[in-house]
Structures are given as structure tokens and as C-alpha cells.
Amino acid sequence: MATTLAPNGVHDEPARQHRRLDFPTQRPHSLCGARCGRWYRQHAHGTRCRARGARRDAPLPWKWVKLDPLESGRLAYRYYKEKGGCGSASYLSLLTLLKQKAGYPWTTMPDMLMVHAAAGFGGHGTLCGALAGASVIINMVTYGEKRDEYLQNNAIVDRMFWWYAEQDFPSERFDDLSPLPKQIKVKAMSPLCHTSVSKWSLAAGVKDLHDAAKIERCAKVAGDVVYIVTTALNEFFDGKWVAPVWRPSKEVEHCIGCHGPGTPTQKPRRWNQQGHMECLMCHEDHTA
Ligand code: HEC
Numbered sequence: 001m002a003t004t005l006a007p008n009g010v011h012d013e014p015a016r017q018h019r020r021l022d023f024p025t026q027r028p029h030s031l032c033g034a035r036c037g038r039w040y041r042q043h044a045h046g047t048r049c050r051a052r053g054a055r056r057d058a059p060l061p062w063k064w065v066k067l068d069p070l071e072s073g074r075l076a077y078r079y080y081k082e083k084g085g086c087g088s089a090s091y092l093s094l095l096t097l098l099k100q101k102a103g104y105p106w107t108t109m110p111d112m113l114m115v116h117a118a119a120g121f122g123g124h125g126t127l128c129g130a131l132a133g134a135s136v137i138i139n140m141v142t143y144g145e146k147r148d149e150y151l152q153n154n155a156i157v158d159r160m161f162w163w164y165a166e167q168d169f170p171s172e173r174f175d176d177l178s179p180l181p182k183q184i185k186v187k188a189m190s191p192l193c194h195t196s197v198s199k200w201s202l203a204a205g206v207k208d209l210h211d212a213a214k215i216e217r218c219a220k221v222a223g224d225v226v227y228i229v230t231t232a233l234n235e236f237f238d239g240k241w242v243a244p245v246w247r248p249s250k251e252v253e254h255c256i257g258c259h260g261p262g263t264p265t266q267k268p269r270r271w272n273q274q275g276h277m278e279c280l281m282c283h284e285d286h287t288a
């Protein structure tokens, strides 16, 4: 059927879905953990236990603890190679440190949640997976925060994408871990995996994306993203993070004036496009 992704999708299995919904009442002690389990075994109808089980459904935001940006960045570099690419690299490096240093509820998150984001999600070349994995954590710790008048809690995500597009990747921050230090640097131009990787590969003369040089480059990019995100979140929760106001580049400033989206200082005439990417990557300038 057109509505399911898999040929034998979940729509065909109402019985299994039903069982899954019943799960908490059938096996409460496995949800509540060992201490609660003992209590439950002594009392056949574990209402108190179920209440603790409900605590598992921890609402956002979850606690951020101060992390060392270099430590998390280095872990991301390593995880790129060991844990399935850029999506895992960023998400799992931050998650691992949060599990270690903050514990519950981070300990309930699955390690491989973002592995599908590699190569711009399933090899599709859309959003860079390092940005995707990091933005999951950003949302989980800042959800509901309203410190920025412009984009509220999404500001860190937006600024991270914008920062990424402007970077000459990769930095030399992780060169001591790398068999290929001092690689050629190229501006990513957009948060898209396809442009970021393709512009670099052309400049580096890499013709096959399985090339060790490309793997190194992307592992370092994942490290760079996590380094910056850790720095921003540390500052945010220290009350020191000031969202830099988005400024369109010179080439597209006039586009924004007419098409939006507005900035705090500039209201568009028409808000008929959304996005902070470089317009000329895809459009001709019809006013030139
Ligand atoms: C002086 C105002 C102005 C500026 C500056 C401007 N545009 Fe437009 N643009 C318009 C108007 C008016 C239209 C007509 C369609 C509409 O907005 O409904 C239009 C249409 C478009 C369309 C839709 C074309 C179509 O096929 O319908 C695109 C895409 C676009 N502009 C992109 C840009 C980009 C990119 C820039 C900067 C490089 C830019 N515009 C600068 C006013 C402007």
C-alpha cells in the first residue's frame, strides 16, 4: 500500500501493536528497574511500581551537563569511523558523555538512533548527518527555552547550520588523531551533505567517496560540529550564549529584503520563502 514504507508494514499487524501498548501492565518490573522490581514481586498489583514506570516517560527538556568540547569532538571523530558515520558520530558522542555524566533519563536513549542520517540520510545527500545528530541533542536539552526573541529554542540549530555553511572544512583540531593531517580546506557553502562533500571532493581530487581522504575529512567535520555544539550549549546553560543575529551574505541581502524571512532588524516585503541558505546556489538573480 502506498501509505506504508515497508511491503509488510505495521498496518497489517494490529495484534502486535496492541500487545506493545499493553506492555507496561504486563511486565512492569522490567520497565521500573531492579529496585522497583523487588517491590512489585512482593505486591501483585504494582500501582506504585507503575507510577515509577510512568516516570520513564521523562518530558523535555533533559538536563545538560557541562562537557569538554575537545573531549566530545574527539569522541565524535572516533565514532564516525567506529559507529556508522556522521549521524552516529555527533549524536552518540554527546549521548555517551551525557549518559556517563548525567545518567537517567539519557540512559534510556538508544545508541543507534541516528545511524540512518549518514551520507545525508540514507545516502540521499540532504542534511549533513553530523548536524542532524547534534540537533537531536540540542532540541532535547533546550526544548521550551525562550531566551532568543527571534527563533526561541531553535536558534542554536539555525546558527549551527549557518556556521557550518561558512566553514572551511576540515579544521586541524583533530589532526593529532588523524593519519591524514593538514587536508585541503573548502567552504561547505550549505548544510547539505551533497554540496559540502562534493565541493571538497572536487577540490581534493577525490573521485571515489570511499576514499580514505574523504572518510578522514568527514570524521573531522563531525568532530568540528560536536566541538562547536558543545561550546554553544555550555555557554547557553551558563547564561552566556548570545545568539548571533543571522545576516544574509552581501550577494543575497537584497533577496531577503523582498522575500524574507525577516530578521529582527529587517522585515521582508513578502515572507514567501523560508530558509537561511545561499539563494544563488539554486536561483539566478532576477534583479541583476
Ligand atoms: C525588489 C524586490 C525583489 C528582490 C530584491 C528580489 N526579488 Fe525575487 N521576486 C520579487 C517579485 C515581486 C517576484 C514576483 C513573484 C512573487 O513574489 O510573487 C519575485 C519572484 C522570485 C522568484 C519566483 C520566480 C517564479 O518563478 O515565480 C524567485 C525564485 C525569486 N524571486 C528569487 C529571488 C532571489 C534569489 C533574489 C536575490 C538574488 C531575489 N529574488 C530578489 C521581488 C524581488
Ligand code: HEC
Pocket: 252, 255, 256, 259, 260, 272, 273, 275, 276, 277, 278, 279, 280, 281, 282, 283
Ligand atoms: C537548495 C536550493 C535552493 C536554495 C538554496 C534556495 N532556493 Fe528558493 N527555491 C528553490 C526551488 C527548487 C524553488 C521552487 C520554485 C522553482 O523551481 O524555481 C524555490 C522557490 C523560491 C521562491 C518562490 C516561492 C513562492 O512560493 O513563490 C522564492 C521567492 C525563493 N525560492 C527565494 C529564495 C531565496 C530568497 C533564497 C535564499 C535565502 C532561496 N530561495 C534559496 C530552491 C532553492
